Amino acid sequence: MNLSCEAVSYSIGERELLREIDCRIDSGEFVGLIGPNGSGKSTLLKNVYRRFKLDQGVIRLDERDVRSLSRRRMAQLMSVLRQETMVEFDFTVEEMVRMGRHPHKGWWEAETDSDRDIAANALERVGMADFRGRSFLSLSGGEKQRVLIARALAQEAQVLILDEPTNHLDVRYQLQLMDLLEQLDITIFAALHDLNIAATYCHRLYAICNGKIAASGPPEQLLQPNLLRQIFGVDTEVIRHPRTGRPHILFFSEKQRKKERDTP
Amino acid sequence: MLPMEKKKRSLLVKPCRSPLLFPTVTAGMFLLLLISVTLAVMIGPVRIHPVTVWDIAISQILGGSADGTTAQQTIVWEVRFPRALLGVIVGSGLAVVGTAMQALLKNSLADPYIIGVSAGASVGATLVILLGAFSLLGVYALSAAAFIGALSAVLTVLLLSHIRGHLSPVRVILAGVAISAIGSAITQLIVITAKNEAEIRNAMFWLFGSLAGAEWTSLSLPSLVVIAGIVYLYIRHRSLNAMLLGEETAETLGVATRWFRVEIIVASALLTGIIVAVSGPIGFVGLMVPHMVRPFTGSDHRRVLPVSALLGAMFVIWADVLARVAIAPEELPIGIITALCGGPFFIWLLRRSSYTFGGDDR
Numbered sequence: 001m002n003l004s005c006e007a008v009s010y011s012i013g014e015r016e017l018l019r020e021i022d023c024r025i026d027s028g029e030f031v032g033l034i035g036p037n038g039s040g041k042s043t044l045l046k047n048v049y050r051r052f053k054l055d056q057g058v059i060r061l062d063e064r065d066v067r068s069l070s071r072r073r074m075a076q077l078m079s080v081l082r083q084e085t086m087v088e089f090d091f092t093v094e095e096m097v098r099m100g101r102h103p104h105k106g107w108w109e110a111e112t113d114s115d116r117d118i119a120a121n122a123l124e125r126v127g128m129a130d131f132r133g134r135s136f137l138s139l140s141g142g143e144k145q146r147v148l149i150a151r152a153l154a155q156e157a158q159v160l161i162l163d164e165p166t167n168h169l170d171v172r173y174q175l176q177l178m179d180l181l182e183q184l185d186i187t188i189f190a191a192l193h194d195l196n197i198a199a200t201y202c203h204r205l206y207a208i209c210n211g212k213i214a215a216s217g218p219p220e221q222l223l224q225p226n227l228l229r230q231i232f233g234v235d236t237e238v239i240r241h242p243r244t245g246r247p248h249i250l251f252f253s254e255k256q257r258k259k260e261r262d263t264p
Numbered sequence: 265m266l267p268m269e270k271k272k273r274s275l276l277v278k279p280c281r282s283p284l285l286f287p288t289v290t291a292g293m294f295l296l297l298l299i300s301v302t303l304a305v306m307i308g309p310v311r312i313h314p315v316t317v318w319d320i321a322i323s324q325i326l327g328g329s330a331d332g333t334t335a336q337q338t339i340v341w342e343v344r345f346p347r348a349l350l351g352v353i354v355g356s357g358l359a360v361v362g363t364a365m366q367a368l369l370k371n372s373l374a375d376p377y378i379i380g381v382s383a384g385a386s387v388g389a390t391l392v393i394l395l396g397a398f399s400l401l402g403v404y405a406l407s408a409a410a411f412i413g414a415l416s417a418v419l420t421v422l423l424l425s426h427i428r429g430h431l432s433p434v435r436v437i438l439a440g441v442a443i444s445a446i447g448s449a450i451t452q453l454i455v456i457t458a459k460n461e462a463e464i465r466n467a468m469f470w471l472f473g474s475l476a477g478a479e480w481t482s483l484s485l486p487s488l489v490v491i492a493g494i495v496y497l498y499i500r501h502r503s504l505n506a507m508l509l510g511e512e513t514a515e516t517l518g519v520a521t522r523w524f525r526v527e528i529i530v531a532s533a534l535l536t537g538i539i540v541a542v543s544g545p546i547g548f549v550g551l552m553v554p555h556m557v558r559p560f561t562g563s564d565h566r567r568v569l570p571v572s573a574l575l576g577a578m579f580v581i582w583a584d585v586l587a588r589v590a591i592a593p594e595e596l597p598i599g600i601i602t603a604l605c606g607g608p609f610f611i612w613l614l615r616r617s618s619y620t621f622g623g624d625d626r
Contacts, residue, residue, distance in 0.1 A: 075518030089508040089563045103518030107499050
């Protein structure tokens with residue numbers, strides 16, 4: 001299932017947050033969305049999963065305008081993983097994952113064995129099967145995130161939207177999570193703040209700046225010092241990672257550069 | 265797993281794991297409820313033996329003659345039984361409305377009384393009495409007006425608590441307090457200035473609520489509505505669960521949150537209105553009961569709703585027994601008892617470090 005945005009514009013009041021965004025994620029592709037804070041990454045994703053109502057343009061899932069879909073149908077086709085903060089109301093890990101079955105159940109239907117199997121399978125895939133009966137709130141950040149992925153898997157959607165999924169995770173869990181996502185045979189569109197993670201895992205990247213798509217292409221092509229300076233305002237050196245062969249970005253600040261220039 | 269991952273385990277209560285535990289607990293609570301009803305019928309100025317209680321009840325339902333004297337029969341069947349059953353209806357109804365409102369607003373402090381819905385229902389009901397309109401329709405007019413009052417109150421509160429398209433949980437409570445105060449004031453004004461004193465119940469009834477007016481004829485509508493309400497909320501348990509994760513997550517899980525909100529608001533207002541029309545505004549039941557239940561059931565509404573209904577019923581029955589016997593032969597308004605329990609409970613909820621005033625990303 002492919003996902004496309006055509007000339008999507010969105011503003012809140014006078015502020016134009018997205019301007020004529022065009023992008024297309026093909027079936028089975030893992031596409032990253034990079035850009036500095038406030039560039040419109042989350043805003044674009046929120047338009048995609050219809051948290052926000054776009055002003056102009058159209059977003060399609062397999063050529064069907066998402067606005068024509070019911071929330072339920074939408075959730076059958078697209079799952080969303082975002083930063084979730086739950087303060088008080090607690091669920092067990094299993095209950096949490098079973099919520100992924102929500103779009104597939106009419107309100108008159110009871111839970112079936114197949115729902116339970118799907119949920120158990122999803123937990124197995126993220127390596128959290130032993131945590132079934134545990135309280136969600138007692139889990140560490142990495143464990144929580146894995147449970148939420150299991151919920152998204154239980155949703156059995158063909159498209160997965162991720163909003164900075166590795167935020168607040170230790171590096172080990174970041175890599176674990178991305179490995180897991182890479183294995184999935186579905187269409188993924190992810191806003192990523194870590195450029196090296198994006199470079200390592202994504203097939204293609206969109207760079208967004210001030211609500212506009214600044215560039216797009218495979219990481220090797222897109223991640224160039226010029227573009228990175230233009231978008232993120234930092235100096236970089238892009239090397240090839242000796243082990244993975246993927247682009248790897250080394251950053252240095254203004255101050256470091258000055259020091260470099262002053263010392264012969 | 266890393267070693268550090270293993271040791272960090274919280275002490276949060278584990279919801280019941282065994283598949284048989286939950287049905288057992290529910291059945292046990294149902295039994296306790298039956299015992300509570302029996303005891304509530306036994307206790308009073310005239311003490312009645314439990315065997316006599318059920319003998320009279322069974323003979324009334326199935327026909328045939330019972331042991332008790334005529335006076336006992338009247339006390340048991342015409343006075344105390346309807347009263348205990350009204351307690352069951354009111355208690356279970358208020359408890360599930362509180363549960364639903366807490367999920368809908370993602371707010372631990374939500375309750376029909378605190379949000380001002382009960383006060384709105386009182387205004388509607390007393391207005392009908394004041395105007396004398398629909399007096400032919402009796403309890404139905406009262407209930408209909410109470411429903412409209414409840415709905416107006418909850419809509420006003422929600423309207424006042426919207427900031428830039430988002431519901432502010434703090435404002436819900438504040439607006440609720442204001443609407444509640446205005447509603448109570450109007451109700452009191454109506455009650456005090458009303459001329460047809462025969463029809464109007466006393467000021468205490470509309471201020472604190474009471475089950476003293478229970479009669480068989482006034483039970484049928486509320487019992488039907490409350491049962492329908494509980495069944496409806498139960499079959500919507502999955503969406504209620506999703507709402508606890510916040511509106512945005514609920515949407516991504518396929519809940520049409522706007523419509524679902526409307527559904528739950530109308531259902532809550534309906535239940536509250538019908539209940540207030542027969543019992544007056546009894547506070548804090550909807551606040552306390554779900555919080556007492558969740559540590560044992562977890563947050564899954566498939567469990568929280570039935571257990572809350574049972575516990576709410578028991579709570580109101582016993583609060584009413586206490587109201588009858590505490591200063592006998594005088595009677596306390598039941599709302600005084602529930603407020604004396606609920607007030608401190610409210611403060612405890614506020615002081616708890618992890619309480620939720622709702623809202624996920626604001």
